[in-house]
Amino acid sequence: MYPAHMEESIRKVEATRERRLKESLLRLGDEQKTPLLQRYHPDYVAGKMRQLALGPNKGDYTPDEVADLLEGNSCLDPDKIDLGRVDYDVDVLVIGGGGAGATAALLAQENGAKVLLTTKLRLGDCNTVGAQAGTQAADRPNDSLAIHYLDTMGGGHFANVPELVEALVKDAPMVIKWLGTLGVNWDKMADGTMHELSGGGASRLRLHSARDYTGLEEMRVLRDEIRNRKIDYLEFSPAVELLMDDKGQVCGAVLVNLETNELTMVRAKSVVMATGGMGRLHIQGFPTTNHYGATADGLVLAYRVGAQLIFMDTMQYHPTGAAYPMQILGQLVTEKVRSLGAQLVNVDGEQFIMPLEPRDVVAAAIIRECQERQKGVKTPAGQVGVWLDSPMIDMLRGEGTVARELPAMVRQFGRFNIDIAREPMLIYPTLHYQNGGIKINTEGATTVPGLFAAGECEGGVHGSNRLIGNSTLDIFVFGRRAGRAAANWSKEVKSGSLTLEHVRCWQKDLERAGLSKLRPVSPLLLPDYARPIPDYLPDYSAQALTAHRIKLT
Amino acid sequence: MAESARMVDIHVMGKHYQVPEGLTIMTALEYCGYRLIRGCGCRAGFCGACATIYNFKNDHQLRYDLACQKTVEQDMYLVQIPFFPAAKAFYSLEEIEATGEQVLSLYPDLVKCFGCNTCTKTCPQKLEVMWYMSDALRGDIRQVSAKSFDCVMCGLCAARCPQGLVPYNVALLCRRLYGRYLAPVSRHLEDRIAEIEAGRFDDDLEKLKKMDVRELRRLYAGREIEPAN
Ligand SMILES: Cc1cc2nc3c(=O)[nH]c(=O)nc-3n(C[C@H](O)[C@H](O)[C@H](O)COP(=O)(O)OP(=O)(O)OC[C@H]3O[C@@H](n4cnc5c(N)ncnc54)[C@H](O)[C@@H]3O)c2cc1C
Ligand code: SF4
Ligand code: SF4
Ligand code: FES
Numbered sequence: 132m133y134p135a136h137m138e139e140s141i142r143k144v145e146a147t148r149e150r151r152l153k154e155s156l157l158r159l160g161d162e163q164k165t166p167l168l169q170r171y172h173p174d175y176v177a178g179k180m181r182q183l184a185l186g187p188n189k190g191d192y193t194p195d196e197v198a199d200l201l202e203g204n205s206c207l208d209p210d211k212i213d214l215g216r217v218d219y220d221v222d223v224l225v226i227g228g229g230g231a232g233a234t235a236a237l238l239a240q241e242n243g244a245k246v247l248l249t250t251k252l253r254l255g256d257c258n259t260v261g262a263q264a265g266t267q268a269a270d271r272p273n274d275s276l277a278i279h280y281l282d283t284m285g286g287g288h289f290a291n292v293p294e295l296v297e298a299l300v301k302d303a304p305m306v307i308k309w310l311g312t313l314g315v316n317w318d319k320m321a322d323g324t325m326h327e328l329s330g331g332g333a334s335r336l337r338l339h340s341a342r343d344y345t346g347l348e349e350m351r352v353l354r355d356e357i358r359n360r361k362i363d364y365l366e367f368s369p370a371v372e373l374l375m376d377d378k379g380q381v382c383g384a385v386l387v388n389l390e391t392n393e394l395t396m397v398r399a400k401s402v403v404m405a406t407g408g409m410g411r412l413h414i415q416g417f418p419t420t421n422h423y424g425a426t427a428d429g430l431v432l433a434y435r436v437g438a439q440l441i442f443m444d445t446m447q448y449h450p451t452g453a454a455y456p457m458q459i460l461g462q463l464v465t466e467k468v469r470s471l472g473a474q475l476v477n478v479d480g481e482q483f484i485m486p487l488e489p490r491d492v493v494a495a496a497i498i499r500e501c502q503e504r505q506k507g508v509k510t511p512a513g514q515v516g517v518w519l520d521s522p523m524i525d526m527l528r529g530e531g532t533v534a535r536e537l538p539a540m541v542r543q544f545g546r547f548n549i550d551i552a553r554e555p556m557l558i559y560p561t562l563h564y565q566n567g568g569i570k571i572n573t574e575g576a577t578t579v580p581g582l583f584a585a586g587e588c589e590g591g592v593h594g595s596n597r598l599i600g601n602s603t604l605d606i607f608v609f610g611r612r613a614g615r616a617a618a619n620w621s622k623e624v625k626s627g628s629l630t631l632e633h634v635r636c637w638q639k640d641l642e643r644a645g646l647s648k649l650r651p652v653s654p655l656l657l658p659d660y661a662r663p664i665p666d667y668l669p670d671y672s673a674q675a676l677t678a679h680r681i682k683l684t
Numbered sequence: 685m686a687e688s689a690r691m692v693d694i695h696v697m698g699k700h701y702q703v704p705e706g707l708t709i710m711t712a713l714e715y716c717g718y719r720l721i722r723g724c725g726c727r728a729g730f731c732g733a734c735a736t737i738y739n740f741k742n743d744h745q746l747r748y749d750l751a752c753q754k755t756v757e758q759d760m761y762l763v764q765i766p767f768f769p770a771a772k773a774f775y776s777l778e779e780i781e782a783t784g785e786q787v788l789s790l791y792p793d794l795v796k797c798f799g800c801n802t803c804t805k806t807c808p809q810k811l812e813v814m815w816y817m818s819d820a821l822r823g824d825i826r827q828v829s830a831k832s833f834d835c836v837m838c839g840l841c842a843a844r845c846p847q848g849l850v851p852y853n854v855a856l857l858c859r860r861l862y863g864r865y866l867a868p869v870s871r872h873l874e875d876r877i878a879e880i881e882a883g884r885f886d887d888d889l890e891k892l893k894k895m896d897v898r899e900l901r902r903l904y905a906g907r908e909i910e911p912a913n
Contacts, residue, residue, distance in 0.1 A: 160905065256725035256733055270876040273910065276885040280892050285904035293893040301889070304876045314777055314860025316829060316867060323868030329912045336910055344834060347730050351837065352863075355856055359774050367721065389721050422726045458708050458755055462728045472912060487912070512706075538834055542809070543729055546753060660711070661719040 132548040133455070137557070140508050143480035144518050144555055151474055152526060156485040164492050171495035171502070173415050173560075174445050174595075184644045186434050187578070193443040196412040200427055201434050202646055203653030204638065207372050207385060209631035214374075217383075217398045217629075221247045221363075222621035223614070224384055224399035226370045226429065229257030230346070230603065231586025232405035233353035234610030235575075235617065236362050239403070242618035246362050247397060249386050251369040251406075251424040251656065255354045258407050258422050258587060259606065262346025263465035263539060264330065265338035266607075267600035268303035271327060274335040276300045283601060286332040286489045287566075287594020290442070295592045298573045299601065302608040307339055310607070315352050316341050328470040330599035332489035338600045343465050343539045346603055368395060369428060369656055372634060373402065373436050373582070376627035381436055381581035383629065389656070398629060400621035401581045403613050404429040405606075408565040408587040411658040414446055417562040418461025428654035429588035433569045435637050438577045438584075442567025445595040450475075450493035452561025454516030456547045461561040464540065466490075466599045468519055468556075471536060472527040476518045476555075477506035483517075491596045494560040501559065508557055516559040521551040564602065566593050575613025581624065585613040695741075695761045709736055709751035709762060722766035729753045732838030735765040735808070748806045748840050768839040770850040773857065782865035784823015791854050794821050796847040803841035803851050809834050813841050813851050820854050826866060828858035 133141065159167070169175050180192040184202055193201065223239040225232045228250030236248045248254075269279040279300040284291050307325075311317060318326040318340050328338040341348035357364060367389040374383040374396070381402050386395040406429030410421025419425070430440060451464040469475075469486040475493070476482050477500050484496035497517055501507030507515035521540075524533050533552040534541060544551045568590030575583040586606040593601060641647045689704035694712060703712040710724060725733030734751035741759035751764060773790035780786050788794055794817070803813035812831050819827040832855030842850040879885070892900070 158909075161901065252721075252725055253731075253733060256731050258726075260730045261726050261728055268873075270870075270873045272872060272875075275888070276880070277888040277892055278907070280889060281900070281904055281907060284892075284900060289897045289900055289904075297889050297893060301880060301885070304873055304880060308873055308877060311867070311870075311873075312778075312864055314863040316833070316859055316863040317870075319868055319870060321868065323870045324872060325870050329910065334907050334909045336912075342833060344730070347836065348833075348859075351856060352860060355772075355860065356777075358772065359776065361774075420728065422728075422731070423720070423724045457706055458711075458753075459728075470912060539729070542834075543753070546755075657719075657721070659719070660714040662715050662717050 133554070134511055137508055137510070140478045141554060143478070144476055144520055147476070147480035148520065148523060151476070151482060152523060154482065156482055158485050158488060159492065167495045167499065168491055171498040172491055173417070173448055176415065179415050180444060184646060185640045187437055187439045188443065191443060194414045194446065196414050197409065197427060197443060199651050200431050200653040200655055202650065203431065204641060204650040205372055205435065205634045206652045207631065207634060209634045212385070212631060214396070214629045214631065216396055218395045219247050219397040221245045221397065221399045223401050223403060223617045224249065224397050225403045225405060226384060227405035227407060228254040228364065229405065229407050229586065229606070230259035230350055230353065231606035231610040232403070233350070233357055234607050235403040235405055235585050235614035236357060237353070237360065238611045238614030239618040240360060240362055242615050244618035244621050247399070248357070248362060248364040249368045249370060249397070250364065250366055251389070253366050254357065254364055255350045256422060256424065257350070258425060259346045259350045259603065261420060261422060261463060262603045263343040263463065264467040264470065265328060265340035265345045265600050266307065266603040267330070267333065267337045267598070268307045268339060268604065269300060269335065269337055270304045270307065270325065271336065274337060278335055279303065279337065282333050283598060284594070286598040287596050289594065291594035292591035294573050298612070299592055299604060299608050302611070303604055306604065306607040306611070310349060310352070313352050313356055315348055318342065328467060329487065330470055331466055331487045331493065332598045333600070338470065340467070343467055343537050349603065365395070369654070370432060371654060372631070373432050374398070374629050374631065375436060375633050377630055378627040379580065380624065380626065381579055382626050400624050400626055401583060401617040403575070403617050404433055404569060404582065404584040404588055405586045405610065406588045410562045414562055417448060417560070418452060419562040420449055420452060420461065420463040421562070424657060426655040426658060427565070428656065429584070430568060431654040433577060433582060433584065436579050436582065436633050438579045438582060439570040440568060441570040441590040442595055445566045446562060447490060447564035447566055447597055448494045448560040449563035450490055450497055450560050451519055451558040453556065454514045454559040455510045455557040457512045458547065459543060460514065462543070463561070463563070464519060464556055464558050465537070468521055468524070468537065468540065471524045471532065473519050473521045473523050476520055478508050479506065489596055489598065497560055510557065514559065516557040518555040519558045520555045522553055522555065525552055564597055566590065566595055566597055571609065573612065574616040575609050576616060581620065583613040583617045585609040692756055692758045694756050697763060698761070703756060707756055709754050709756055710734060712756045713751070723751065723764045727752045730836060732836035735838040735840045737763045737765060749808045750838065765839065765843055768843045770839060770842045770853060772850070772853045777860055777864055782825055782861040784825070787820055787823065787825065787854070787857060790857060793847070793849055794854065797821065797849055798847065800846060802844050802846065806840045806844045808838060808840060809836060811835060816855060817849070817851050820858060825858045825862050828855055829862040832859065
C-alpha cells in the first residue's frame, strides 16, 4: 500500500509495462560509462575524501569517515597492559565470526592448528547472513574460468590484482562443492543441474543460490560445523589491538568483553583478520545494508601494525536499497530481483538504464535520474527513489516465480502491505560493500609477517568495483587459503616476546603528524544510534562511552 | 525525524517512553536512548538476533516478532530475548546417515512433541514449525528442509516450546543431511572440477593475466552475453 501520490506514479509504471516487457536497453560503452561515473558516483564527489596523514598508505585518498579511524589513537595505554598475563595461547587466532572467519577457522583446524575464533557480536552476526542473491562459480558447460576472470576484471575496471582473480575463479567450483559437502542446500533442478542466475556484470548464468537466503544458509552451516568440531570461540569479544613480538611479527591480540570491559590477552603464532566491511560508517551519510558491527575495525588494527591497504578510495553503493517504507530504509533489495527480469523505471514509468550493468554504473544512473533529471519519486519522509518493477517477473517467468524465488523480499515488503508480485518497490542506492582493504597475496598473507586476512576486510580481488556473487565467493576462497596458510606458518615460526611497542610508535607518529590531541579512539566497534543526550548531561553515549569505558581498563 | 511526528506510547521492560510513530522496535529502543549490544545484528531480518516478545496494555495475549522488522504500535509492552539456552546435538556429518532413525537418535526428545502448535504461532518468519517437527518425527528429511528453509534461528520457537524442544536445531540437522546426502548430484560441477584439476584452463588464464589492459578491454567489450534465463 502506497500513499496516493506514489500510487499515481505506479499507474504510469503499469501503463508502460506491456511495452517494456519487449524493450531492452543497450549496455553502455566505456565512453558513456566513464562520464556517468565521474559525475554521479559518490566515489568521485569532491571534498569527501582526504589523504592519510600517516601510516603505510600515507598520502593515499580515503573517505573522511575512514581516515578519521585509520588515523585514530589506540584505546589502550601500553604502559598499563600486563603482557605477562596470557589468557589464551593458541596457534591461530581468527578475528571475526562471519563467513570468512568461520571458513579460516575450519581450515586452520583441519591443517593441525589449535584455533581460537573471536567475534564482536554473536557467531554469525555479520554481513554474510545478509547475502541473498548468491555465489559465483563458472561450472556450467558454456562458461569457463577465463570468462569469469574477464567479467571480474571488467567489473573492477581492470584494476584488480590478476593473481588474486585467478585464485578466485579457479577455486570457485571446488568451493561450491565443499559447501555442498558440508550440507549447504543449493537450488538445483531435479537432475542435479544447479539452478543458476545471471547477475550484474556477469556474462553467463553463474549465481548459485539458496532461495534468497544464500548467505544465511552458508553461515548457518558453517556455524554449526564450528560447533560440531568444538572449535573454541568467544562472542561479544572484539579485538581492540594486535600484539606483536620483538621480531616484528604479529603474535596475538587484545580483546575486550563488550559487556564487562574485561580485557583478554591472546597469544597466537598467527592471526587471520576477517572482520568484514564498514557500512556502518555511513560514508557521505548514505544508509547501509550492512550489519550492526561493520565498522572497519580490521583495517584499523592491521594499519597500526604496518599492513598496507589497497583501493581505499572506492566503496560500493548497491543500486537498490529500499527507499520506502522508512522502516526498512537502506535495506537491501537483492540484485536477484533484476536478475529475474525486473527493470528500473522513473516516475513516468520509463526505463533509463539497462538493469544488469555493473553496480557502480546502475547506482550512478539512479542518482542522475533523481538528482539531475528530477525523475524520481518522493516519499512522505522526504526520500527520493525510482521504481524496481518486480511485477514483471511473474509476467516473464510465470505466476508464482516471485513467491518461490524471493521469499525474503516478499516477507519484508509484505509486512508493510506491499505485495511485490503486484506492486513495484521504490529504491535508491545504499552503502553496501568495501571494495578495497588489507593488501594480501594469493595465500591471504598481508605485508606484515604472521598476519593474514580474508573476506571483505581484504582488498585487491575486486579492483574498484565488486560483482555480485564474487564476495561470498571471495570469503570462502581466501578464507580457506588464509586458514591453511596461517596454520602452516604457525608450524614454522619462532615467536619472540610479546610487545605493544607498535602502539607507542603509532602515538609518536601521530604527534609528529600534528595529530596527537583529540584523536578519535579506534576501532569504533559499534555505531552510535542512541538518541543524543542533552548537553547538560555528561556524554555517556556511543563513541565517547566506548573510548571511556575501555580506557578504564 | 520531523518534530511534528505523532508520538506513540511504548513500555520497555515496563518503563514508559514516547517515540515517534513509524519506528521499528529496534530504532525505537535507540530513540529512547538505549545503546544496543545484545539483540542487534543484521538489522534487516536475516540473523535472528532481535527476537522480541510483546503484548498490549489492554490485550495480554503474547506476540512475537523481530525487533528490526516490526513497527512500534500504541501501548506496546516490549521484552527482548537476547539469549536462550538451547540444546544442540553434536555430530560429524560425514559419519552419520540421512535417515529418520539418525535424526531421532540425535534428537530423541522429538517424540515428546505433542502438537500444541505453540512454535508455529511464535515464529516471526511464519513457518509451519509444528508441521516440520512432525515431518522430522516421521523421518521425512526432505520435507523438513523445505518447510524450515527460511528459518533465521531466532530461538523464539524453542523459548516457547512447553516440552523444551529446539525445532531450529532439528531443522538445521535435516537441511544439512539433505544438502549432503539427498540432494541430486551436480554432474557439471564434478566435471568442471576435474577439468580444473587437469589444468584445462591454465593456459587461458596465464594469457589473460599477462594481457595488456587495452586488449583486455577489447575482449571484455566484445564478450558474448548469455541472455537471462
Ligand atoms: C545485505 C547484504 C547482501 C549481500 N549479498 C551478496 C550476494 O548476494 N552475493 C555476494 O557474493 N555477496 C553479497 N554481499 C557481500 C557479502 O555478503 C559480504 O561481503 C561477505 O559475506 C563478507 O564476509 P566476511 O566474512 O568478510 O565479513 P562478515 O560476514 O561481515 O563477518 C565479519 C565478522 O567480523 C566481526 N568483527 C568485526 N569487527 C571485529 C573486531 N574488532 N573483533 C572481532 N570481530 C569483529 C563481525 O562482527 C562479523 O562477525 C552482501 C552483503 C550484504 C550486507
Ligand atoms: S523456526 Fe523457530 S528459530 Fe526459526 S525463525 Fe521460526 S521461531 Fe525462529
Ligand atoms: S511447541 Fe514444542 S511441543 Fe508444541 S508443537 Fe511445537 S515442538 Fe511440538
Ligand atoms: S537484527 Fe538480524 S533479524 Fe533483527
